[in-house]
Amino acid sequence: MSAPRQKVVIIGAGFGGLSAARALENVDADVTVIDRRNHHLFQPLLYQVATAGLAPTQIATPVRSILRKQANATVVLDEVTGIDLPNRRVRLGDRTLPYDQLIVATGATHAYFGRDEWAEHAPGLKSLEDALALRRRILLAFESAEVAATEAQRDRLLTFVVVGAGPTGVELAGAIAELARRALTCDFRKIRGQKARVVLVEAGPRALATFCEGLSAYAKTSLEHLGVEVRLGQAVTRCDGDGVDLGEERIDAANVIWAAGVQASPAGLWLGAETDRAGRVFVGTDLTLPGHPEVFLIGDCARICDGTGNAVPGVAPAAKQAGVYAAKAIAARIAGRPAPPRFRYSDHGNLATIGRKAAVADLGAVKMSGFVAWAFWCAAHVYFLIGFRNRLQVVLDWAWSYLTFERGARLVIEAVSRGNDGADEVASPQEPARIAS
C-alpha cells in the first residue's frame, strides 16, 4: 500500500504563493492555497488604481480562476490566525487544516517606524482597498478645493505629500502630478490643475536608492520636470490631520501618502521565530525555518540571505523565484530525490516609471532611461500581468491615456453625504460640504 498523498498548504496567494502552487501542478500532492482575499493582486500597478489610471479588475484576478485547471489545487478563502508547529496544522479560527509541507508567503504591509498614530493621517498602499480609499481621497480633495472658501484651504486641499522615494513613492508622486496637471485641468472651473503641489519627501540622500546614481539623478530631474518638489535628506518629524513637519518646516496638506517602509506580516509571531527589525523571519539558504524543514518561508515575510551575506530584496521576482524553489524542494522530497542546492536569487534588474514617457531601468550591465525605458517598463509589466484578458485591457487603457491624457477610472463610488460618519473626512470643517467616507 502506498503512503497517503502529501498535503502541501500554502498561505498567501501573492507572487510567491501562486508561483509555488503552479510549480506543484504535476507533483503527487494535495495543494491548498489559503488567502483572505479572493484575488491575486498585481501590486506593481497598484499606484495606477490609486491615481485613477486603471480599474481594480485590470490588476486583480480571482485566485480560483488562476488555479481552475490545476486539478491538485484547492483554494480556501479564509484568514489564518496561527500555526500549530508541533501538530503541523494551520489555524483558521476554530477550524484547523493539517499539512505535511507548509509554505508561508504572507507578504508585508506598510510600516510607520514606531509611529503607528501616523497611519490614519498618512495611509499607505498595499491592497485594493487602500488604493480605492486613496483614489477617493485624491479625487474628493479636488472637489473640495473647487468649493473652498479661502485660498489657504484651497492650497492645503491641493497639496499632496508622498513620504518615501522608493519605486512606489516615485511612481505615485509622478502619477499624482500628471493627474493634477493634465487629466483634471479642463474639468474644474475655479481651480486649475496647475495649482496643485506635489512634494516627495525622502530621508535618504537620493530617490530610487536601489538604482545606480545616474538613474537616481535622472528620476529626480524627471519628477521636477513634472512639477514635483523632491526633498532629499529630509525626514518627516510630525504627521497630523493637517499636514506634516519636516524638521522646522511645516507643509499644510490634506493628503499625505505613506510609501516609506514595510513591515512583514505576523508570520514570525505565528511561528515563534526569530525576525529582523522589519519582522521578516530568518530562514536558511534552503528557505526553511530553522529546526523545521517542513516549513518554508518565501517572499516579503522571509529574511533570505543568498549566500553572499546580502538579503534578497522584497520584490516580486524574488518572491516568484523563491516559490519555485520551495516547490522543487517539496517535489524532490516527495519523489525521494535529493533536494535542489540552496536558493539563489537571479537579479534581472530594477524598473520604475515616472509618468508619461519617462522611466528608469537598471538591468545590471544595461542602464536605460527616458522613453526607451518607459516602453520597456510597459512591455514588462503587461507581460507579467496574469491572464490575457488583463493584458489586453491594460494595453488599451494605457494607449488611451497616452493619446488623450484622460484617466478612465476617476470614480468616487459612494455618494457624498451630509450625514457624516466621521471617518476619512477630506473637506475641512469650515467648508459647507462635509465628505463622508
Place this chain on the structure above:
Amino acid sequence: MSAPRQKVVIIGAGFGGLSAARALENVDADVTVIDRRNHHLFQPLLYQVATAGLAPTQIATPVRSILRKQANATVVLDEVTGIDLPNRRVRLGDRTLPYDQLIVATGATHAYFGRDEWAEHAPGLKSLEDALALRRRILLAFESAEVAATEAQRDRLLTFVVVGAGPTGVELAGAIAELARRALTCDFRKIRGQKARVVLVEAGPRALATFCEGLSAYAKTSLEHLGVEVRLGQAVTRCDGDGVDLGEERIDAANVIWAAGVQASPAGLWLGAETDRAGRVFVGTDLTLPGHPEVFLIGDCARICDGTGNAVPGVAPAAKQAGVYAAKAIAARIAGRPAPPRFRYSDHGNLATIGRKAAVADLGAVKMSGFVAWAFWCAAHVYFLIGFRNRLQVVLDWAWSYLTFERGARLVIEAVSRGNDGADEVASPQEPARIAS
C-alpha cells in the same frame, strides 16, 4: 444694459439631468449641475456589475468629464437638502445656490411597499454601491457554500431569490443563473455550479408585464431553460435574514434581491408638492410644478401625463426626452420665443435580455426574441453608453464573456476577516468562517 445671465440649476446628473444640461449648451445661461455622486451611471447595465460581468468604470463616467467642453456648465458635487421656492434657492446644507430656472431630476430608489424592514435582508439595485455590495454577497455565498458544514447550509447559501420580474429582475435572475451554472462551475471543488437555485418571484400574472404577452411567455421559457424557477402570481409575505415566505411556502435563501418597486426621491417633500403613491410629483403637460413655471420636474421623480391620461413610464428614454423638452422651454423663455407645445413622449419600445443569446424587444409594430433580439439589445446598449471609451471596453468584455463563459469582474475587494463588524454577514453562524462586510 442687458439683463444678467439667467442661472439654470439642474439637480441630478442621471439621464434626464444630463440631457437637459447638454441641450442647454448653446443657450445664453449659466448652467449648474448638482449631484451627490461624481459620476453619471448607465443604470440599464448595473445588473452586470452586480453579477461580475462588468467593472464599475465601464458603466460610469465622471460628470465633469462629460461636461468638460461645455463652457457654460459648472458641476457641483454636493447633496441637496431642500429647495427654497419663494426665494428661488437650492439648499446645500448651510449654503444655498440661487436659480432663475430649476430642473429637478433626482430619480428614484427602490421601494418595499411599506415593509422597509425588509431592506436589510433584500437589498435593491440602484447605485454602484448597491451593485458592488451585491457582487460581494453573491460571490461570498459561493465561497461560504464551498466550506459549509451541512447540506442544508449549502443549499441555503446557493439559493438566490429575486423579487420582481420587471426588466431588472429578469436580467438579474438570468445573469445569476449563468454565473452560477457556467462561469463558476470549474472554479470550486466541492460545490458545483449546477447546484445553485435561482427563484424569480412575481406577484403579477406575468414576467415583463410592460411587454406584449408573447414576449412575456418567451422570457419565462428562456429563464426556465437557464434553470430559473419562475413563480408568477406569488407574493412575498415575509422576508428575513434566512429567506422568504411565499404565503405557505418557505424558501431558505442566503441572498434575496429586491427588484420589485421604485419610490421617487424626496423632491416632493422639498417642494411641498402633491405626489402619487410612489412619491412622484404631479406636473403639468409642460413639465412644470403647478404655480411655479420656473420649476421643471423630469424623469423618475415626476408623474408626467402625456395628454392621453397615461403616465409616462420611468425609463431612460423618457427621462432624456423630458430633459431636452425642459431645456428647449428654458431656451425659448430666455430668447423671448414662445414655449414649445406640451411634452410628448415618443415610445421607441422596450428591451430586456435573458442571458447569452436570448432577449426580447417590443418595438411596437416589430417584436423580436432570441438571438436577433439579443444582438439588437447589445448594439442598442453599447450605442447609448456615454463615451467612446466605455463602448469599446464593454464590447470587448462582452465578446470575451461570450467566447469563454468567463466573468471578468469577480472581485471581492475587501479581505474576509475574523474581526467581524456584524454587517452584511454571508456565512451562517454555524460555519467557522464569518465573513465581514
